[in-house]
Amino acid sequence: xxxxxxxxxxxxxxxxxxxxxxxxxxxxxxxxxxxxxxxxxxxxxxxxxxxxxxxxxxxxxxxxxxxxxxxxxxxxxxxxxxxxxxxxxxxxxxxxxxxxxxxxxxxxxxxxxxxxxxxxxxxxxxxxxxxxxxxxxxxxxxxxxxxxxxxxxxxxxxxxxxxxxxxxxxxxxxxxxxxxxxxxxxxxxxxxxxxxxxxxxxxxxxxxxxxxxxxxxxxxxxxxxxxxxxxxxxxxx
Numbered sequence: 001x002x003x004x005x006x007x008x009x010x011x012x013x014x015x016x017x018x019x020x021x022x023x024x025x026x027x028x029x030x031x032x033x034x035x036x037x038x039x040x041x042x043x044x045x046x047x048x049x050x051x052x053x054x055x056x057x058x059x060x061x062x063x064x065x066x067x068x069x070x071x072x073x074x075x076x077x078x079x080x081x082x083x084x085x086x087x088x089x090x091x092x093x094x095x096x097x098x099x100x101x102x103x104x105x106x107x108x109x110x111x112x113x114x115x116x117x118x119x120x121x122x123x124x125x126x127x128x129x130x131x132x133x134x135x136x137x138x139x140x141x142x143x144x145x146x147x148x149x150x151x152x153x154x155x156x157x158x159x160x161x162x163x164x165x166x167x168x169x170x171x172x173x174x175x176x177x178x179x180x181x182x183x184x185x186x187x188x189x190x191x192x193x194x195x196x197x198x199x200x201x202x203x204x205x206x207x208x209x210x211x212x213x214x215x216x217x218x219x220x221x222x223x224x225x226x227x228x229x230x231x232x233x234x235x236x237x
Contacts, residue, residue, distance in 0.1 A: 060176065066208045069202060075089065093192075113183050116130055170192060200236060
């Protein structure tokens, strides 16, 4: 006996595709991924490493206008957001460290200077020369003096300052461009609480456009010639 064959009725094949529910699931995964990435970036920026731009000449020739710094916020103890407390520090600021801090005169502004004395040391500046505990300090390799004039302390504190003992929990910080920097010679020792972190390295550097003579597109086109390639990845010393 022959078997009976069942023939399926003809019709259009069904389209295969994602249902509205599966599409919503994909978009939800994308949203979660973006939120996680943004959250991690905020955590890294707040607690570990943050980038800063150098807008002034106060640290020439160690740091130049147009340099972009990576700053280690972990070393000196991370400030806890919305509180006056910090996490335990891995190390204390040392003489020679390049530190980033909030201005004691305007906390909304940040500065970068070099630590030349720490708490307990006696700092004195005589005719531009820095002395720590009575011994002449060593000028950083790329520091400089650009003004031959020497002002008495009664006229200005740039060239003659102290002697004064740096309080515990503070540092004395000045710019490497000694004659063109506002620093502890003007506002005194810097409280430890104002320090944000320690400069690590340069992740970007380019010659700025001076005077604003070029348009936006001209600045973009000239950027490859203005990049300071040799400074990329340079460790701050």
